[in-house]
Amino acid sequence: MNLLEKLRESLKKCLRVPEGQVAPVAIIWTDATGEWLALAPRLLAEIPEFFVYGDYQPETRTGPAIWLKCIVDRMLPEAPPNGTTPILYLPNVSRQTLRAAVDCPPQLAPLIELQYRGRVWHQSNGRDWTVPAFLTSAEGMSLDVAQDKRTEEALGRALTLLADADLKGFAGRRLDADDFDRLSVADPIRDLLQWLNSPELFEQSQAARWEAFRNRCRAEFHIDPNDGPEPAVRGIAEARHEFDSVWHRFCDTPSAYPGVTKLLRSPASLAIDASRNPAINASYEAELKKAIQALGSLEHKAASQKVFALEEEHKDRRQWVWARTEQSPWAMSLEPLVTLSKLSQLPIGGASVDAAATAYASGGYRCDEAALDALSRFRETTPESVIMKKAVRALYEPWLDSSARHFQGLVQKAGKITSAPIVGDRDVCVLFVDGLRFDVGAGLAAELEQRGYIIKQGFRLSTLPTVTATAKPAIMKVAGEFLGESSEDFAPTLGVKTASAPVLRAAMAQTGVEILAGSEKLFPSGTERGGWAEFGQIDHYGHEHPDDLARRVKTEIFNVADRVVQLLDAGWKQVRIVTDHGWLLMPDALPKVDLPAFLAETKWSRCAVVKGEAAVPSYPWQWNSEVRIASPPGVACFRSGEKYTHGGVSLQECVVPDILVTAGGKVTSASIVSIDWRGMRCKIKVESNDSSVVVDLRTNWKQPASSIVATTKKIGGSGEVNLVVVDDQHEGAAAMVVLLDTSGSILDQKTTSVGEKA
Known part of the structure; x- marks a missing residue:
């Protein structure tokens, strides 16, 4: 235990009162010679209820006696919350001074009565706690410290270093000036x-x-x-x-x-x-922001050329130190714009539906990925987000629209698109993720591969229209036959019932598929048809919060990956991830085209049931080829103001991921449950299926050389480790707690701040 931890423990003991007595309203810490003053900055930083007597400086929780009394009586906004007892540190004030009510200096008078409502922190002999007394007393650190003047001076010099030093190595021997001077040798x-x-x-x-x-x-x-x-x-x-x-x-x-x-x-x-010089960097940032703002008014070719020129001018700044302190957001955001500019030069081609879909799944989706990355760089409510949206639109929309028009021509020639329904396999759980667009699915596959799972990624074609009501029934083989008698909501019937989610699950269960409800981790019972589970909020979030979807996607990827791990840990040998449709996302809304109302029975943003001959492309409905579904050309919509939508014909809506995840042998899974700092000591609680998981603390989670702890540790059977940051230069710095398996692969990581209070 270090000095700071022991001090907090001692102050906590001071609050204990016998049953039936009123708890003290404050702890009074008198320090006649001010020898504890060097620790005040640390105590202020780590103990929110710690206050100091001195000149009025409320921002550092320092003030005169009357201010401290108001703090105790909860009369000021700086006061700690109810249930937390203030600690009043009085440097250069002795206990005897407060007790001498008649001779007490007027400036301390407001504190006199607090001795009786509060509790004075002192030794059992009634004296103030001095530093030497606390180190040597059995009530304190129980150390053997020499009592000479030279040792006392050395102890004063080393006090701030003793705050974090593990003093176990000092036990059992007499400590003198040389011991403390060795501690205080400065870096x-x-x-x-x-x-x-x-x-x-x-x-x-x-x-x-x-x-x-x-x-x-x-x-x-x-x-x-x-x-x-x-x-x-x-x-x-x-x-x-x-x-x-x-x-x-x-x-x-x-x-x-x-x-x-x-x-x-x-x-x-x-x-x-x-x-x-951060000022020079800030000047460059202002120039770059203005240049990116101008992209929104340029044609695609000019906008791309401008982005390439800006990259040459600003790419080196991503290596400057200011980028790591978030002072170069535009230089960092330029990177996905460069990727988007490169990938959007040529629309997706192909001589057939399958060829176009293959080209998209083989790398064309990275254009969508880059657009999402760029849109995620700023929060949706900021002016910077508005600038980025216009820049992304200038680079992204022409490629998106041209690719869609080419694909629509191929689909019209083919007459229909679909993929065969999945027949469940033994010990395989099919995980349905609503609206898992191909690029997001690729990110999910990469995340699972990073966690050590075996991934086989392919694609399927959705059905027309690309809405859940039509496309979800086509995924899994069920008992019975779907009929398209009514196309009002684009939903077929199964028997006499609309093919809603509960009806579909019941029909799958009839074929022997195990249905997992919610987050259930049902162990497979050996059925020949495997299992079915549903998870994810991508489509729901897109409809409700389109402006924030780009930032939300990463969270959804992690959540779905965790669900896959749960299923594999429960005993499923494989998890097959599927979806019903993808979607389009366009800042400031997709373009609008008109479909006369008299030509449509049902009209959604990207699809409509046609009454007669429509002036827009139309396709047969998946569940009744006599019913024609109109879809607007390119990426247009029948409704204005649509930012997130699906239902039409585009690669983003029609080409969906089909991901098979296999555990292989035993796959180690681990997650960080909690991180708790006590000074420079970090206590980490981990949940894992393997006691050999190693915990490290790094400034860069990808680089082992950036570790800032004396030694990494295995979690063992307890699932808890304590790591010590030996160099206090790292105090307050951003760091990453990293979990690693025996091969060094990263299982989980979480940001923390060195020395951060819980």
Whole structure:
């Protein structure tokens, strides 16, 4: 246990009261000599209910006595929530001062009565807790510390380092000044960055080491901190060789030093290397944003050429440190626009329906993938999202429309499209995912492959029209025959009942298919027809929130992959992922064409039942060839304002994934349940079917060399590990908890912040 953990434990014990007594309203922490003051910044950062007596600075939870009393009485917005007891730290105030009510200084008077409603944190002998007393007392750390002046001074210098140091190695021997000085030997690069990040706080917390810090800076960096941060900032910005190590350390964890970023943006930073000045990067970002905004008014060819030119100008900035701190969103967003520009040069061709579908499934879908990626870069409610939508439309719509028109011509020649229904197989569970478009299915296949499963990916053709009511009945072989007597809702009948989802499931069950309800993980009973399960919200979310669908897709991929893993873990040997139809997504709505009302009995956005001769292409209905289904040309709609829709004839709507997932041998599955920080120690709880799963903490989840812990650990039978970040330069930095199997493949990852409170 480290000093900080023991302090929190001791303060918690201070709250305990016998049954029947009222709990204290506050904990009073008096510190006559101010020797605990160096720990105040850490305590403020880690304990929300910690408050400090001092000048009025509510943003740092510091204020005079009357302000602290108002905090205790919940009269201010800064007060902690009910049920949480405030801790009032009083530097340079002794307990005796508060108890001497008559002689107590007026500025402390509001706190006198809190001694009786609250609880004073002190030793059992009634004295204030000093640092040496807490380290040596059985109520504290129970360490053997020398009682000489030199050790006391060394202890003061090392106090902030003791906060996180594991003191188990100190047990059983006497600790003297040399022991504590070894702890307080500073890392000059880290210290310089911490000073630049927050000069005043650093100088306050490291007052005892200030002269030593100055000496190291003069020797190693040829600057004197007494001259202020500007010389160091210039040295970093101008890429002087003595500051190379400082710059590289900053680049490792830039989010840990926001103050350094601010200084590098200042006029004092006249960077020779433009990549070292965030202000230059921001200027480039503004120019790029304006250029991308102009794409929306250009023809496809001109827009593509402009994107290629912008890429040459800005691609290097994706490697600058500012991209990792989310200060280069447009440089990062340019990447999928470049992919979209390249892939949209030629529409999908092919001499037959099968040839076109094969071309699309073999790589043409990546154009849709790039469009979704670009649209996902900004939240839908932001001005940046509006700019990106117009740029995507300029690059994407011409390719999408031309590809659709060519495919429609092929389908008209063929007269009809469909795929044979699936006949269930023993120990295979068919997982139906509504609206799993081919590109999203490819992303799902990649995710499952990343998790170690064997993937066989193919495609099927949906039916016409590409709506659930028509297409879902065509997926699975059922008992009975579908009839298209009424086309009002594009749904066939099965016997005398409309082929709704419950009717379809009942008909499948009659053939021996096991039907899994909801998230059920029914173990296969050995039926020859396998199982059927349904999962996913892609189509529902698309209709309800089209502007946010691009961002939602990744979440849906992870959710469906988790469901597949559940089924395989339950004993199914294979999971076959299928869907009913795909969809079109176009920012600011797809174009509209008119279909006279007198020509249609039923009209949806991308399909209509034709009464007579329609002026738009028409196709036979899947369940009754006498019924003609009109579909607008290209990617147009019969209704205005449609951003997300399906029902028509396009590769995106008609070519759907068919993915077979096999567990092979034993496949390790693991997921992160919780991450809990205590200082620089991270406790991770994992759910897994394999005790040999390894847990690591990395700044880059793909790179083992970016690990920031002393050693990785296996979860063992408990499913819990504790990892320690040994270098406090990483405090506050973004990191990834990573789970790995014995081959080093990543099973799960989750973002955290080093030292973050739960």
